[in-house]
Amino acid sequence: MGMHRIVKHREPQADTFTRPLSESVLPKWRIPEEMSDPRAAYEIVRDELALDGNASQNLATFCTTWSDTETRKLMDDAMSKNLVDKDEYPQTAAIESRCVHILGDLWHAPADADAMGCSTTGSSEAAMLAGLAMKWRWREAREKAGKPTDRPNLVCGPVQICWEKFARYFDVELRQVPLRADATGLEPDQLSDHVDENTIGVVAILGVTFTCAYEPVAQIAAALDAVEDKTGLDIPIHVDAASGGFVAPFLRPDLEWDFRVRRVASINSSGHKYGMAPLGVGWVVWRSQSLLPKGLVFHVDYLGGNVPTFALTFSRPGSQVIAQYFTLLRLGRHGYTEVQQACADTAQWLGRHIAQAGPFDMLYDGHGALPAVSYRLKDGYDRFSLYDLTDQLRMRGWQVPTYELPPDRENTVIQRILIRHGTSRDTAALLMDDIHRSIEQLTRPQPQHRGFHH
Numbered sequence: 001m002g003m004h005r006i007v008k009h010r011e012p013q014a015d016t017f018t019r020p021l022s023e024s025v026l027p028k029w030r031i032p033e034e035m036s037d038p039r040a041a042y043e044i045v046r047d048e049l050a051l052d053g054n055a056s057q058n059l060a061t062f063c064t065t066w067s068d069t070e071t072r073k074l075m076d077d078a079m080s081k082n083l084v085d086k087d088e089y090p091q092t093a094a095i096e097s098r099c100v101h102i103l104g105d106l107w108h109a110p111a112d113a114d115a116m117g118c119s120t121t122g123s124s125e126a127a128m129l130a131g132l133a134m135k136w137r138w139r140e141a142r143e144k145a146g147k148p149t150d151r152p153n154l155v156c157g158p159v160q161i162c163w164e165k166f167a168r169y170f171d172v173e174l175r176q177v178p179l180r181a182d183a184t185g186l187e188p189d190q191l192s193d194h195v196d197e198n199t200i201g202v203v204a205i206l207g208v209t210f211t212c213a214y215e216p217v218a219q220i221a222a223a224l225d226a227v228e229d230k231t232g233l234d235i236p237i238h239v240d241a242a243s244g245g246f247v248a249p250f251l252r253p254d255l256e257w258d259f260r261v262r263r264v265a266s267i268n269s270s271g272h273k274y275g276m277a278p279l280g281v282g283w284v285v286w287r288s289q290s291l292l293p294k295g296l297v298f299h300v301d302y303l304g305g306n307v308p309t310f311a312l313t314f315s316r317p318g319s320q321v322i323a324q325y326f327t328l329l330r331l332g333r334h335g336y337t338e339v340q341q342a343c344a345d346t347a348q349w350l351g352r353h354i355a356q357a358g359p360f361d362m363l364y365d366g367h368g369a370l371p372a373v374s375y376r377l378k379d380g381y382d383r384f385s386l387y388d389l390t391d392q393l394r395m396r397g398w399q400v401p402t403y404e405l406p407p408d409r410e411n412t413v414i415q416r417i418l419i420r421h422g423t424s425r426d427t428a429a430l431l432m433d434d435i436h437r438s439i440e441q442l443t444r445p446q447p448q449h450r451g452f453h454h
Contacts (some may be wrong), residue, residue, distance in 0.1 A: 117283060118284060186220065
């Protein structure tokens with residue numbers, strides 16, 4: 001009987017996992033020589049991405065991890081739209097402008113002040129634009145007065161790393177005010193010892209990254225009023241409302257933190273955090289056009305029209321901005337209030353149960369600021385560390401961060417849990433079950449292993 005060689009036929013309807021790409025180790029450092037079937041490439045890349053964590057269990061991130069079908073459809077439709085090309089995509093540009101005006105109104109920009117702003121890739125870029133505007137205004141005033149401009153500083157409390165980046169990238173001294181014992185952020189009476197004639201501004205945080213609390217913007221402004229009365233220094237405030245800018249207007253509408261406070265010159269926020277837009281959109285708004293130095297605005301004419309731009313990036317997708325507008329349109333004030341209240345209620349429920357779990361002291365229990373909780377181990381508790389608890393929870397898929405507070409409280413180790421749109425009460429209850437299970441595991445007496453005897 002003759003020998004017959006089996007030949008694999010690569011038919012169009014062949015199973016995805018019998019195609020050449022599926023039967024080889026994927027290239028990691030060089031582009032492959034040949035093309036591959038798109039279905040096979042999709043499945044292989046999709047399988048690799050399954051090794052990532054489950055976004056819904058990522059309780060460390062402030063960013064949106066859930067979106068509805070309509071948002072995805074709109075973003076697919078707008079995938080080819082370049083936001084910077086306002087001449088080619090005028091309606092996308094108009095939608096961006098609408099969002100800026102909606103946020104200006106939400107943050108109580110004076111009706112006669114001609115507020116202006118723009119979208120960004122996130123709050124980090126937005127913060128840097130606001131910081132640059134403060135630096136340029138300070139420098140122009142110093143030059144006009146014939147004073148040196150080589151030692152600008154920016155005063156803040158415990159801030160997100162984007163402000164450290166701003167200070168390093170743009171040659172500004174960052175004066176971070178030490179965190180006092182039992183404080184959750186910058187306190188107004190600390191300012192007078194840190195500001196001077198070289199201070200370009202003070203950053204107040206509406207939703208401190210480390211503790212989730214709001215810094216008291218109105219009281220910080222009052223402290224700076226006192227500084228001005230004593231020294232003549234008129235120091236502006238920028239509010240980093242990366243998270244709180246889409247929470248406070250709905251849950252604490254009477255809290256004065258925004259443009260109702262005269263000294264607030266600019267505000268940034270993340271649309272992709274509690275603004276509930278998908279990743280990739282932030283916002284910065286100035287009280288008036290006069291607060292954005294003209295030298296920071298560039299005009300380009302090689303996209304089909306004379307286009308002004310003052311973002312740090314250039315070409316970027318318009319789909320995230322469109323998704324933000326859709327979310328504002330779909331939810332409205334009432335919908336945002338309902339969603340943020342549901343998140344706050346779940347955070348407060350979780351805070352009560354964590355406080356009752358035994359070894360924890362609450363730093364922030366979910367009342368009054370972000371829908372979140374932060375806590376530490378009780379003084380003297382040494383049966384396990386919060387790092388141990390993080391490791392235990394990670395085995396079940398939960399990402400709960402453990403970290404030290406900023407100076408002067410760097411010896412205080414805490415955990416933080418964020419509740420976002422899409423985090424249900426049942427999810428919080430499952431997390432609480434795993435916290436109890438982890439505590440039991442970490443405090444259980446370890447069995448004694450005995451050696452074998454012959």
